Amino acid sequence: MNGFSLSRWFGIIGKEFIQLKRDRLTFGMIIGVPVMQLLLFGFAINADPKNLPAAVLSADNSPYARTFIRAMENSGYFRGVVQVAREDEAEDLIAHGQVQFVVNIPENFSRLLVRGEQPQILVEADATDPSATNNAIGALQVLAATALARDLAGPLGAASPSPAPIDLRVHRRYNPEGISAYNIVPGLLGTILTMTMILMTGLAVTRERERGTFENLLATPALPIEVLTGKIVPYIMIGLIQVGLIFLASQFVFNVPMKGNPVVLFFVVLIFIAANLTLGITFSSIARNQLQAMQMTFFFFLPSILLSGFMFPYRGMPEWAQWLASILPLTHFLVLVRGIMLKGNELHELWPQIWPILAFMLVVILLGLRFYKRTLD
Amino acid sequence: MNAGTEFAIDVRGLNKHFGPKHVVRDFSLQVRAGEIYGFLGPNGSGKTTSIRMICGLLTPDPGSGSGTCLGYDVLRETAAIKREVGYMTQRFSLWEDLTIRENLNFVARMYGMKHRREAVDGALERLGLQSRANQLSGALSGGWKQRLSLAACLLHQPRLLLLDEPTAGVDPKARRDFWEEIHALAADGLSVLVSTHYMDEAERCHRLAYIAYGKLLATGTAAEVVSSQKLHTYAVTGPNLAYLSTALRALPGVGQVTPFGNTLHVTGQDDSLLRDALAACASDAAYRVEPIESTLEDVFISLMAGATDNFVEQ
């Protein structure tokens, strides 16, 4: 008798579209902001993250190899260096972002070292975020020259040649040239969506409340679910337009590779948009006016931009900050987008980052329903 | 819909607090089907709040009274009430950035109307706004906004109209048209609760309720309300009325002294005290004092003055 009415729902969507169309300034901002930001963030944001997770694939169990690994840990740049036995294991770790480096120590490492023949150590680095890896690679290069100096100075002193005893080869995976746009462009996708989606929906209901039109809407038989979702739909489309713009720019202006499946990317983007829209709608049912909705948006947006790994490498932050960041959908979204675009990750590999976004959404919806007012009280 | 309901609105003992402020106290109202019921009271007396409680936009304080609107429970069946009530808000609450036609169309859609186009066209025609249908409603003058709002809340053919100061800022001709339409609709069985500050409008209602500071002070037909207050009123004409009114106000038994053009209306509840006061001040032959019928306005002003002390405005 009083179920969800599609006709009413379309009526609300249509009204929202008309109002959006008439609000030229807002509409211009929604399209203009992504373009502006893309141009502004052309420069690299640098930092010096430490304690990066690394794995060692060692085929040589000599004291020299162990010294080198210990020296890596002591440098402060690497943390919890795990030893893996097989190559595919190492590959898995780096593809899923569980480690940022894999250090390959070859079978004949100590023999070549003793003979002074400069054994090779291959370092694979996940360079999707180049600023996060550059300094650590620099530190590795110093280690290659000095770590074994004392061991080699004794009885094997003669074997210590004046050039570095080890030939360190760095293989920057996923982003060989260390181009920061590869990181910034996917990051912008996330921040711009966070900003506009939360703000626009946050204002959508409070605007009605402020103008007094909410009273009229409440006096009609329209259901809260129709009003809330009807207001969300136009912004999903706006979000997709923004994504399209940024994606095109990433392909044709910044030449960011697209290794993964665009359908997977689309799916992930939709989940992310939905998470932000639910937060926006929840904000607007808590806020009393547009100003409060705006303040709430910024209260959420600033940590998102600072902690998610967009501004500063995630792993460069103290643990409590990482923990906080892991609540934010943007943190996971960045990993997802980089994973899809730069690493070609498939859907099943992305689950560890998708469920936290879904969990966030669920909690927010529950909060929103708790606060939604069906009356003017 | 409950069959055989005699009352369009029948609420008893509703209360509403905003924070510590007791805005509506033990509000009871019975509006018969097909009746035009006037709702009067000074600013901030709780008219809008009461109307909002009747149509489910505000929840009355829990455990304080109950009632029905069109036979539906005002506490539990608000969804059903909303479908059959047309509520016109005091403040213009249609969308200013939608055109007149878009607004009407949207409202028609919200009520799930079948023949939307015809209904909207019909409403535009009655308003005489066909030629301006594609103008933004925010660009309308205040009076036209009121008329558009009324058209919008009549669109879905409600059984009860709740009108919150529908004619504020509307010119006399449009006001007369408005009341003619309301009476025509009531003749067809529509019930109307209308709040107003205009005395002539109050007199056009079948019955009235007067509320002040959250308390219902009088109900009944205009004549009943006037006689129930047992007011005595004298019209005084003569020189220097301004001075006279100050002098009169200082005397016991004098309630209100209100200038009406060249006459002064002096009202009070105790006739003998009032006569004494008039004899003391206006005994001069230049003054003419004669008893007249108390008007609704005299009654309301006296009611308002009597009620103030019951309420501390925060």
Ligand SMILES: Nc1ncnc2c1ncn2[C@@H]1O[C@H](COP(=O)(O)OP(=O)(O)OP(=O)(O)O)[C@@H](O)[C@H]1O
């Ligand atoms: N949402 C609210 N929150 C707090 N107080 C409120 C709210 N709405 C109304 N009030 C207070 O309730 C009282 C009654 O307000 P209401 O709007 O019902 O008066 P009214 O009779 O309609 O007045 P007017 O003739 O000016 O329209 C006022 O004192 C007002 O300040």
Ligand SMILES: [Mg+2]
């Ligand atoms: Mg009012």
